[in-house]
Amino acid sequence: MKISILGSGSSGNSIYIENSNNKILIDAGFSGKIIKEKMEKINRSLDDIDGLLITHEHGDHILGAGILSRRHKIPIYITKESFIAGEKKLGKIDEDLLNFLEKDFNIGDFKIKYFDVHHDASRTVAYIIEYNNKKIGVATDIGHADNIIKYNFQNLDVLIIESNYDHSMLIECGYPADLKARIKSNRGHFSNDDAGKFICHVHHDNLKKVYLVHLSKDSNTAHTAYNTVKSILDENSINIDIEVVPQNTYTQLYHIK
Numbered sequence: 001m002k003i004s005i006l007g008s009g010s011s012g013n014s015i016y017i018e019n020s021n022n023k024i025l026i027d028a029g030f031s032g033k034i035i036k037e038k039m040e041k042i043n044r045s046l047d048d049i050d051g052l053l054i055t056h057e058h059g060d061h062i063l064g065a066g067i068l069s070r071r072h073k074i075p076i077y078i079t080k081e082s083f084i085a086g087e088k089k090l091g092k093i094d095e096d097l098l099n100f101l102e103k104d105f106n107i108g109d110f111k112i113k114y115f116d117v118h119h120d121a122s123r124t125v126a127y128i129i130e131y132n133n134k135k136i137g138v139a140t141d142i143g144h145a146d147n148i149i150k151y152n153f154q155n156l157d158v159l160i161i162e163s164n165y166d167h168s169m170l171i172e173c174g175y176p177a178d179l180k181a182r183i184k185s186n187r188g189h190f191s192n193d194d195a196g197k198f199i200c201h202v203h204h205d206n207l208k209k210v211y212l213v214h215l216s217k218d219s220n221t222a223h224t225a226y227n228t229v230k231s232i233l234d235e236n237s238i239n240i241d242i243e244v245v246p247q248n249t250y251t252q253l254y255h256i257k
């Protein structure tokens with residue numbers, strides 16, 4: 001299995017994953033044009049995508065979803081709640097290409113599992129993508145970690161986890177008080193500390209790599225996120241490859257062996 005994160009943050013999120021036979025995207029929160037350009041940078045084509053999985057209906061996750069589906073005949077997988085709430089942003093989706101999440105499913109050789117997380121969309125899900133006994137866990141927007149996510153994200157090979165804000169930078173930044181309260185709430189976003197503690201909780205010997213995603217541009221930096229998470233892992237004697245994902249560029253294809 002190979003993975004590239006095409007970009008992540010409040011201005012857009014999208015993740016590309018492939019196995020030998022199948023290719024999928026998780027979220028399409030950039031314009032269709034930008035996602036096409038990002039795919040070209042990793043030498044991949046949107047015409048080969050077998051499915052687009054949506055986590056929730058916020059614009060930074062679905063902005064380009066409708067256009068990609070229409071232009072490249074890509075099946076969309078989404079909860080009914082997010083589809084209804086995001087219908088205007090999605091535009092018309094061909095009935096044959098629209099799949100509501102009802103139970104775990106397969107796309108070609110990928111086994112796909114999903115479960116609910118706490119974030120203030122009409123409904124938000126996290127995904128586990130499995131192929132050949134390797135698992136990638138994806139949770140880009142999480143209010144807080146409950147026992148369900150802690151349980152489901154045991155035994156991953158790759159973890160993609162939100163590391164949205166630094167506590168003191170959030171307090172000091174120019175956001176209005178109600179937005180700060182929303183971000184910190186149980187249904188807002190995961191802080192760098194939350195991400196560090198969560199990684200300690202789900203860490204095991206086969207967890208090879210962690211991507212920190214969805215960094216705030218106003219209350220976090222790549223450097224701060226990395227250092228905060230790294231120091232929590234060091235305190236717990238955990239040594240693991242951490243990659244901070246930027247908003248505007250993409251990560252090189254990583255081969256999970």
Ligand SMILES: [Zn+2]
Pocket residue numbers: 056058119121141
């Ligand atoms: Zn969101």
Ligand SMILES: [Zn+2]
Pocket residue numbers: 009010013058060061140141214
């Ligand atoms: Zn988001």
